[in-house]
Amino acid sequence: MTRFLIVDDSSTMRRIIINTLNKLGFDQTVEAANGREGIERLDAGVADIVITDWNMPEMSGLEFLRQIRAQERTRDLPVLMVTTNAAKDDIVEALRAGVSNYVVKPFTTDTFKEKIDAVLGKPTP
């Protein structure tokens, strides 16, 4: 079963993402409130996919992403960024930092499924 690490400083967004994953049949989730906590969770080996916000205190999603890509053990981990930062420049910056895919808030369950399928390498119907 695919295990998800959800990193967001908003408990509301973490709950919305978990509810969406549950609707899609995924129930293995772990939460973190910022990038620093996210690194700690990854060090404990809890996730197959990371879903992260961009703007967070202590360590931003972008810095978190760069640290994931800098470590041998997590370099190839799929990372989905869920954010309101959807200007072209933002997306380019996130892609350069190594994000696997990008979900713009607010999102629908269908959009979320499409992005999850893409990072899992599932063909789109």
Added chain:
Amino acid sequence: MTQVNDPVLSHLLASSREVLEAMVGRSVTFSLPIEGEALRPRSNVVGTSAFTGSIGGGLVAFYTTLETAKVLTATMLGIRETPVDDEVIDAIGEITNMIAGTLRTKMAADGDLWAVSIPTVTVGSDFYTKCVRDVRRVLCPLKIDEHELFIELIVASQSKAA
């Protein structure tokens, strides 16, 4: 009353509709925006997010009663029980964040890249917000079912900001 012919205001209304309809799963109905200081909404929960861009600096504010804020929060979280205060504050902050962020994206598509702050949420009673500088304020009333909410665009005069 003011007509919606201002691109920033038009983007703000579209952003509010997109966010609220996606988060709450209900249709949003807007009334005509009201320009000026004359009318202030009675609200217990106010989310604000500051921005700077080519039009100057300002705020996006989201006003709701505590009762409506709890309904919105419970719907967003998918829970039946009444949400606790921290959940309400976080949910209203997230709505404000998404509205301001979506507005920023629409402005960026028009070639104007804004900076937007993280949101702040004020909860209480018998208070109102007053800007100490020369600003333009446009209040946009909206309804979700029987619940009345308000979005406000506050823009500081560029000459004062310089």
